[in-house]
Amino acid sequence: MPVEIKPKVHNFSAGPCVLPQQVFQQAAQAVLDWDGSGLSILEVSHRSKPFVEVMEKTRALAKELLGAPDHYQVVFLGGGASMGFHMVPQNFMKVGGKGAYANTGTWAKRAIKEAQLLGNATVVGSSEDKNFNYIPKGFSVPNDADYFHFTSNNTIYGTQYKAFPKSPVPLICDMSSDIYSRPVNVADFAMIYAGAQKNMGPAGATMYLFDPNALGKTGRTLSPMMDLANHAAKESMYNTPPVFPVYVIMLTLEWLKHNGGVAAAEKRNQAKADLLYNAIDRLPIFQGVTAKEDRSAMNATFLLKNSALEPAFDEQWKAAGISGIRGHRSVGGYRASMYNALPLESVQALVDVMEEFAKKNG
Amino acid sequence: MPVEIKPKVHNFSAGPCVLPQQVFQQAAQAVLDWDGSGLSILEVSHRSKPFVEVMEKTRALAKELLGAPDHYQVVFLGGGASMGFHMVPQNFMKVGGKGAYANTGTWAKRAIKEAQLLGNATVVGSSEDKNFNYIPKGFSVPNDADYFHFTSNNTIYGTQYKAFPKSPVPLICDMSSDIYSRPVNVADFAMIYAGAQKNMGPAGATMYLFDPNALGKTGRTLSPMMDLANHAAKESMYNTPPVFPVYVIMLTLEWLKHNGGVAAAEKRNQAKADLLYNAIDRLPIFQGVTAKEDRSAMNATFLLKNSALEPAFDEQWKAAGISGIRGHRSVGGYRASMYNALPLESVQALVDVMEEFAKKNG
Secondary structure (H helix, E strand, O other): OOOOOOOOOEEOOOOOOOOOHHHHHHHHHHHHOHHHOOOOHHHOOOOOHHHHHHHHHHHHHHHHHHOOOOOOEEEEEOOHHHHHHHHHHHHHOOOOOEEEEEEOOHHHHHHHHHHHHHOEEEEEEEOHHHOOOOOOOOOOOOOOOOEEEEEOEEOOOOEEOOOOOOOOOOEEEEOOOOOOOOOOOHHHOOEEEEEOOOOOOOOOOEEEEEOHHHOOOOOOOOOOOOOHHHHHHOOOOOOOOOHHHHHHHHHHHHHHHHOOHHHHHHHHHHHHHHHHHHHHHHOOOEEEOOOHHHEOOOEEEEEEOOHHHHHHHHHHHHHOOEEOOEOOOOOOOEEEEOOOOOOHHHHHHHHHHHHHHHHHHO | OOOOOOOOOEEOOOOOOOOOHHHHHHHHHHHHOHHHOOOOHHHOOOOOHHHHHHHHHHHHHHHHHHOOOOOOEEEEEOOHHHHHHHHHHHHHOOOOOEEEEEEOOHHHHHHHHHHHHHOEEEEEEEOHHHOOOOOOOOOOOOOOOOEEEEEOEEOOOOEEOOOOOOOOOOEEEEOOOOOOOOOOOHHHOOEEEEEOOOOOOOOOOEEEEEOHHHOOOOOOOOOOOOOHHHHHHOOOOOOOOOHHHHHHHHHHHHHHHHOOHHHHHHHHHHHHHHHHHHHHHHOOOEEEOOOHHHEOOOEEEEEEOOHHHHHHHHHHHHHOOEEOOEOOOOOOOEEEEOOOOOOHHHHHHHHHHHHHHHHHHO
């Protein structure tokens, strides 16, 4: 591993987002001349031996880092998690069947909409009554649903499941914004899927990690492009994969492995989240947006109690080299995204600005 | 524009393939620090002003370089042209309707298969009788088809339409392997689509250029991810786009514009094709695979008449720094792909090897 390089900007972007600086260096080198081949990673055939090795290594690391059961399959496809919302009912909903969903915000709703287009979707739990500022609990999933789908972390609102819901039917999770941030018992899930552009890599690839035994039960005739079993049988190379995004995912997962894997990531992420949420709670001019027990370690949402102070606060954090903390328009205020690659120092820089601002404006 | 830099390897790969060396330099710099922002292009939000500008510029260049009518729309999506095969019937085939197809090889067949899954596909012309070594001509397209689909260039076999077929119904073309290689009258087409990874950029994005008036006529309820009108309405940002592939497409299209656009590209491509095909015809140990009038300017397929000479020939071209000319398994022999960014010098290097080899083994 190269020596750790500090980022020039404190990048709190909600995604695409900060990745390890080492990964940027390695990726830039590969764009110029990949491993001394004289070729750019952007011009190599996806069927060439070196890239086939990248794909295999990426797929293996993806499973290894989550401790996935051996028989689970993993593929990396284009289209984003939004395509995943469509793939879920395509691959798991029986013809005339139904999917059960928890509605925890914008992305969950998009997933529900896709299921409604193909069949029936039943919403078994929702936090829409309070603009999704908490995680619904205590709901039960009907036995006759084909699957139960939930969103483990809600980027826009800043909520996160701390314990995963129990389900009598196959469990499917969109983990786009907190995958690889903490240990997960993969065997509990029929499928976990995630857009790469938070903890895994750049935009342009989506991971599908699934139990192949959970597939092929719908009675649906699938397009080969929609068929996860087809993509798995072709080792994620049914058609040209997103070569460079997959390569950067490999680099990012290697970085994670060299830094202690998901268990160590969880500790670092908790330390960052504690630092920021403590400041939000301690400084009287700020307030958190979400229920405390459901606070996301990835995306902390908070407000200035007096929103008239926002322009002055914005000036301060921008001057401190902080980027990307304006809240999503559907929540307002601020959102600090603290994905795996964001250093603790960046959170400290934000907390320093908040403290100084609170002192002046308290 | 930076000074032209010569590639270190003569990269004849069928795709992903050679791109301009300047593009590799610019892309590598952007991975390290994009335009002096202190951020990598891989970590910027797709909603940030600089990236929204990239997307808009890329969409504008895509139309400008082909002289597309003003009202045409262009979007860049993940999934590859194989997803395009699926999008075509989704967006253009009426419920209970049919698509007409020309069958010119592997990719055409995959497109036909997708149409068959959603409705009816009628094959109006085919060259399957001769392993796709020519372009079918003189066929007629039925008036009651919802569209006619063809593949302008067949990467595997080395055939290319020199004149586009006439059609009484909306014309749809998969131009993945020769887009931006020559002028095209876009107004003749309801849609042109193309995977980026030949003349446009790296793998991971697919361009859809279409007449919006041709959409919305199917009676089909589409998933928002399948709906080209939705993607166009959202300016190719309905969901997170493949950020880096789109950025490299912008760089590649800028390079093309600075180098005279598609008219100049066509001249350069014809000069390269003439140089190679002349050698194939002149040197008695070699022979072309396809009908002469249908020879692709992008992918030249040829054989050694005595296949026992292949190992010796392979040694020679590899020693000359040539890469990627082994033919596809379904044709055998050799395939030299000469996309826009391949310099004439690379073709000359191959011809030199062929001549020397012919002299020794003639």
